[in-house]
Structures are given as structure tokens and as C-alpha cells.
Amino acid sequence: MQLPVRGIAVVSHRLPPLNALRAFEAAGRHLSFKRAAGELSVTPGAVSQQIRHLEQVLGFPLFQRLPRGLLLTGHGEALLPVIGEAFERVSAALEEVATAMPGRILRLGISPRLTRDPEGLLAALVGPGGAEAFIRVQPTDDVGDLLSGAINAVLRPGRGPYPGLQAEALDLHPAFAPHRRATLVTWPGLAQCREVRRARALLGQA
Amino acid sequence: MQLPVRGIAVVSHRLPPLNALRAFEAAGRHLSFKRAAGELSVTPGAVSQQIRHLEQVLGFPLFQRLPRGLLLTGHGEALLPVIGEAFERVSAALEEVATAMPGRILRLGISPRLTRDPEGLLAALVGPGGAEAFIRVQPTDDVGDLLSGAINAVLRPGRGPYPGLQAEALDLHPAFAPHRRATLVTWPGLAQCREVRRARALLGQA
DNA sequence: GCGCCCGGGATAGAATTTCTATACCGTCAT
DNA sequence: ATGACGGTATAGAAATTCTATCCCGGGCGC
Known part of the structure; x- marks a missing residue:
């Protein structure tokens, strides 16, 4: 009995490469491989390659460069809402069920203008143990670090604008005194995920 | 500017490993790693590993073995309909848009009791060129070949039953004379994909 | 009661996919 | 004219996925 041969594209489900669909969804939402790469924490070349491969599998282009x-x-426009909504529903269902995903680390920049000791402040906010498991802070307020994928979110003074990003004004936790307000900037594709929401809850006033 | 470090699980979207979700969906639908593997054309060990990894990422079991x-x-039951529907929608949208996926090959078994020359018969049905691009026939009516993933569908006399599989009675194309009816058996996860539908249209009476 | 079959589990290593690093390109702003 | 920008291509590294093989416990047929 012959098992399937690797290396040829057999009909194995009705789905194309799923990682490539994920890259497509992010790139379609941003209309930019560079920004999609930032959100997905990969290099723009990786996204470009993924999309190129997906276009070959499907047999038509998804983007005009x-x-x-x-x-x-047109094909890209037809597909994007469906793929986006499908991922949204999957993500929401997982957020509902998966109270914590061990191993997922939110890389958060905290502006040096807000605190000189981001790790100390974080420790003060969460108490011993606990939150370090999901968050890693570093002293930066450079939105460029967010765009490049070096961090996933940044807390910084100032209101923006931050085009193409998700920015939310926070009333800061008293631990930040004398600073009272700041903006949490992240990627739209990450804004609703559990780790970002937990960070928002920690950093802001209850 | 530090680009993302490989090897640590950064928050890069709200989605866990997508190939593992695909394995979960098929295994959940069949309640069997073995059958999921058959449908996905991989080995049962591959499915078992994928699911085990997904359970580690999520932090809870999805199946009781x-x-x-x-x-x-309970978690598995909560997630399966959502994941299943999401994949269904994505697949349907792609079926709508992707009129052909070059390189996808349907491996079809045709029972030796229906024809001694399956390739000749296929050529007669499709005319020169064309369909070979998406279909590859071999002389077998062993449902075990389908179950093991060696083929994706089988045309065979007899009505079944074929529990856990999708079976459809066909009025055969006159090229099969004197045989008039047969059953096309495939996986439920493949039954609606384009290649299977095209095969069904080719083999059956218009 | 026993032996065989079955489907899931574990592991080592192979194969494939995904990614990074680097250099390139054309366009745009200065 | 020049530098910055975002996409492209490619070689090779790293990670993921898969296969092959052996193992296990439970169920079933004899």
C-alpha cells in the first residue's frame, strides 16, 4: 500500500498553504509587505516570498505591486474579507477557550520618558511571579521598533497620529506617577489578542 | 534595530500553528488520527504529533485518547465547529475564485471491474490534453487505499456502506458500458473540492 | 485465556517549508 | 544627482513537518 509521495502537490484538503494565507491577510489589510512583516514579526522578504508562492498555487496574482x-x-479583493473574517472567528474562539497560551511573549516597549526602570515598574504592577510569563519589556518609545517587528507594542507619551496602527489613550496606573496619560500603540492584528489586552489592563487604571 | 529572534514563541498574530489547526479539524471531524491522516495524505504519526504540539501551545488537551x-x-468541542466553519468558508471562497489550482493532482482509483484501461477511458472522457493536468488514475477499488491516503477517491461498483466516508451513486458515462452505475467514494473533507467535483462530472452522465 | 489486530504514542532522522541576510531594482522626494 | 523607500531574488540557515520504525494497551475473535 503506497503512502503519499512527498514533493508533489496532492489534493489533501481544500486549503492552500495556510501560513501563506496568514501572510496574505496581513498584507492585504496593510497594503504593504513591510508592515505585514512588522505585524507578523518576520522580514519583508519572507512575506514577499509567501505571497509569491500563494499566487503560484492559486494561479493568479493577489496584489498589484x-x-x-x-x-x-480583483481576486485579492474577493478573498480578503472572507479570509480576514475566518481568521477573526478562529482567533476569537481561541481567545475564548485558551485562557493563556504558555510561551507566548508580548514584547512591549515602554518609553524612557515614562519610567527609567520598566522592569521594576512591571514587577510592581504584577506582584511577584505571574505576568513575566507573558510580557517582556524594554526601554524604547521608537515606533520604528514596532514597525520593524522588534517589539509588538509600545507605551509612549503623545497622541500620534499613528497611521495604520492601533493607538489607544490610557489613563496610566499610579505607579507611573507623575505621568498620568500615555498611548499604547500596537498592530491592529494584535490589538484584540489576550496578551495585549492584559498589558492594557495592567498599565492602565482599573 | 533588532529583528525578531527565531526560536521563541513571539506574539505574532492571534493564531496558533495553522497546519496544526487543520490537523485538529480533520481529526475532530473523524474522531480518529488514522482517518484524518488518510484524508490529509500524511501518516497518522504526523497528525498525532501536530495535535500534541497544538495542545502544548494552547495549554490544554483537545482530545481524550x-x-x-x-x-x-470540552475545549475541543467548543473549538471544532468554529474552526470547521472557518475552513469551510475559506475553502468555498477559494473554490469560487480559484478556477484551477495548477499542480493539484487528484489520485483516483478506478475499479478494474469497471474498466481494464482506466487511463484509456479517462483519455476518452476528456479528449486530448486538459484533464490529465488534475487527475491521475490507477486501477484499484480497495477502499483501504483511500483510508491509508494512497488515493483521494475511488470509483467502484457496490453501494457500501462506507462509514465516515462520502459515497455518491453515479450513473456512469457510456464510456463505461456495459457498466451503468458505480459509487464514487471519497473523504468528506474532499467531497466539495473542485477536483473531486470535476471528476464526478467527468465520470457520471451529464 | 491467549494471540492477534487496531489505533495512538514516541523518537530519530529525512524532507520540506519558512525564514534571514544580502544585494538588487525602480520610484519618489529632496 | 542622491538617498530613502518598499518590493524582488537568491543562497543558505533554521524551523517545521513528515516518515519509518518500534512500542503500548485495549478490544476482539477464536
């Missing part, structure tokens, strides 16, 4: 950014083709 | 087959846990 511009000098700065992308346009969706 | 039995000596013969599986039960879904």
Missing part, C-alpha cells in the same frame, strides 16, 4: 506599497487585484 | 479512536474534550 506599486513602488510604495500594494493594491489588491 | 481511547484505545480505538478519540473523544473531543
Whole structure:
């Protein structure tokens, strides 16, 4: 009895490469491989490759490449809402069920203008043990670090604007005194995930 | 600017490993790693590993393992319909848009009792060129070949039953004369995909 | 009661996929 | 004219996925 041969594209389900769909969804939402890469914490080359491969599997282009950014083709426009909603529903269901995903680490920048000791402040907020398991802070307020994928969110003074990003004004926890307000900036694709919501709850006033 | 470090599980989207979700969906639908493997054209060990990894990422079990087959846990039951529907929607959208996925090959068994020359018959049905691009026939009516993943569908005389599989009675194309009816058996996860539908249209009476 | 079959589990290593690093390109702003 | 920007291509590294093989416990047939 012959088992399936690797290396040829057999019909194994009705789905194309799923990681490539994830890259497509993020790139379609941002209309930018560079920004999708930042959100997914990979390099822009990785996203470019994934999309190129997906287009080959499907047999048509999904994007029209511009000098700065992308346009969706008709096929791309037809697919993006469906893929986006599917991922949204899966993600929401997992958020409901998976109270914690051990091993997932939120890399959070905290502006040096807000505290000189981000790790100390974090420890003060969460008490001993606990939250370090899901968050890792570093002293930066450079949105460029967020865009490049070096961090996943950044707490910084100032209101923005932050085009293409999700920014939320927070009333800061008293531990930040004398600072009272700041903005938590993250990727739209991460804004609703559990770790970001927990961070928001920790850093803000209850 | 520090790019993301490989090897640690960073928050990169709200989704766990997508291939593992695919394995979960198939295993959940069949309540069997073995049958899921058959549908996905991988080995049962691959499915077992994928699910085990997914359970580690999520932090809880999805299945209760039995000596013969599986039960879904409460978490597994909560997730399966959502994941299943999400994949269904994605798949349907892709079926709508992707009129052909170059490179996808349907491995079809045709019973030697229906024809001694399955390739010749296939050529007669499709005319020169064309369909070979998506279908590859071999002379077998062994449902075990389907179950093991060696083929994706089988055309055979007889009505079944075929528990856990999708079976459809066909009025055969006159090229099969004197045989007039047969059953096309495939996996439920493949039954609606384009290649299977095209095969059904080719083999049956218009 | 025993032996065999079955489906899941574990592990080592192979194969494939995904990613990074690097250099390149064309366009745009200065 | 030049530098910055975002996409592209490629080689090779790293990670993921898979296969092969052996093992296990439970169920079933004899």
C-alpha cells in the first residue's frame, strides 16, 4: 500500500498553504509587505516570498505591486474579507477557550520618558511571579521598533497620529506617577489578542 | 534595530500553528488520527504529533485518547465547529475564485471491474490534453487505499456502506458500458473540492 | 485465556517549508 | 544627482513537518 509521495502537490484538503494565507491577510489589510512583516514579526522578504508562492498555487496574482506599497487585484479583493473574517472567528474562539497560551511573549516597549526602570515598574504592577510569563519589556518609545517587528507594542507619551496602527489613550496606573496619560500603540492584528489586552489592563487604571 | 529572534514563541498574530489547526479539524471531524491522516495524505504519526504540539501551545488537551479512536474534550468541542466553519468558508471562497489550482493532482482509483484501461477511458472522457493536468488514475477499488491516503477517491461498483466516508451513486458515462452505475467514494473533507467535483462530472452522465 | 489486530504514542532522522541576510531594482522626494 | 523607500531574488540557515520504525494497551475473535 503506497503512502503519499512527498514533493508533489496532492489534493489533501481544500486549503492552500495556510501560513501563506496568514501572510496574505496581513498584507492585504496593510497594503504593504513591510508592515505585514512588522505585524507578523518576520522580514519583508519572507512575506514577499509567501505571497509569491500563494499566487503560484492559486494561479493568479493577489496584489498589484506599486513602488510604495500594494493594491489588491480583483481576486485579492474577493478573498480578503472572507479570509480576514475566518481568521477573526478562529482567533476569537481561541481567545475564548485558551485562557493563556504558555510561551507566548508580548514584547512591549515602554518609553524612557515614562519610567527609567520598566522592569521594576512591571514587577510592581504584577506582584511577584505571574505576568513575566507573558510580557517582556524594554526601554524604547521608537515606533520604528514596532514597525520593524522588534517589539509588538509600545507605551509612549503623545497622541500620534499613528497611521495604520492601533493607538489607544490610557489613563496610566499610579505607579507611573507623575505621568498620568500615555498611548499604547500596537498592530491592529494584535490589538484584540489576550496578551495585549492584559498589558492594557495592567498599565492602565482599573 | 533588532529583528525578531527565531526560536521563541513571539506574539505574532492571534493564531496558533495553522497546519496544526487543520490537523485538529480533520481529526475532530473523524474522531480518529488514522482517518484524518488518510484524508490529509500524511501518516497518522504526523497528525498525532501536530495535535500534541497544538495542545502544548494552547495549554490544554483537545482530545481524550481511547484505545480505538478519540473523544473531543470540552475545549475541543467548543473549538471544532468554529474552526470547521472557518475552513469551510475559506475553502468555498477559494473554490469560487480559484478556477484551477495548477499542480493539484487528484489520485483516483478506478475499479478494474469497471474498466481494464482506466487511463484509456479517462483519455476518452476528456479528449486530448486538459484533464490529465488534475487527475491521475490507477486501477484499484480497495477502499483501504483511500483510508491509508494512497488515493483521494475511488470509483467502484457496490453501494457500501462506507462509514465516515462520502459515497455518491453515479450513473456512469457510456464510456463505461456495459457498466451503468458505480459509487464514487471519497473523504468528506474532499467531497466539495473542485477536483473531486470535476471528476464526478467527468465520470457520471451529464 | 491467549494471540492477534487496531489505533495512538514516541523518537530519530529525512524532507520540506519558512525564514534571514544580502544585494538588487525602480520610484519618489529632496 | 542622491538617498530613502518598499518590493524582488537568491543562497543558505533554521524551523517545521513528515516518515519509518518500534512500542503500548485495549478490544476482539477464536
